[in-house]
Amino acid sequence: MNIRKAKAADLSRVAEIYIFNNRVNYFPIFKDEGFSFGELQVVSLVDNYFKKEEIIKNIYVYDNGLIKGFIQMNETEICKIYVDTFFQNEGIGKELIEFAIEELRADNLWALEKNTRAISFYQRHGFHFTGEKKFEEDTTEYLVKLER
Numbered sequence: 001m002n003i004r005k006a007k008a009a010d011l012s013r014v015a016e017i018y019i020f021n022n023r024v025n026y027f028p029i030f031k032d033e034g035f036s037f038g039e040l041q042v043v044s045l046v047d048n049y050f051k052k053e054e055i056i057k058n059i060y061v062y063d064n065g066l067i068k069g070f071i072q073m074n075e076t077e078i079c080k081i082y083v084d085t086f087f088q089n090e091g092i093g094k095e096l097i098e099f100a101i102e103e104l105r106a107d108n109l110w111a112l113e114k115n116t117r118a119i120s121f122y123q124r125h126g127f128h129f130t131g132e133k134k135f136e137e138d139t140t141e142y143l144v145k146l147e148r
Helices: 008-030 033-039 042-051 053-057 092-104 116-124
Strands: 003-005 059-063 067-074 077-083 108-112 128-135 142-147
Touching: 003 092, 008 033, 008 042, 008 059, 008 067, 008 077, 042 053, 053 059, 059 092, 067 092, 077 092, 092 116, 108 116, 116 142
Parallel strands: 077 108
Antiparallel strands: 003 059, 059 067, 067 077, 108 142, 128 142
């Protein structure tokens, strides 16, 4: 198994994966240059992880000599799951979500309604829409809830 609990030394790589994915997947939807290319920076995100110890306690990385993806949990909720775009379609996301389901009892998550690629991935792994929706904070875009 290539999945392990994240360590402090992993956080810059985790932040790098998150930021690049965020820019590629969400900038086209939100078109917020100030956030995507201003606020969203590796150093400030790592600082935030260090300030909030509960975050690092709940991050697991896919590491086969190089961290290629990660998953962040909050009890049984999947908060984030990202694979470096250079290593997508290699089964890493599948391993991460299966680990979360089997080892961490993951049973729910929120996904951006317009992120159909992610929703399709979750549905292939047994998640289904609950009908519950809410606005993404400070936006007019909806998040939809999925459960197993």
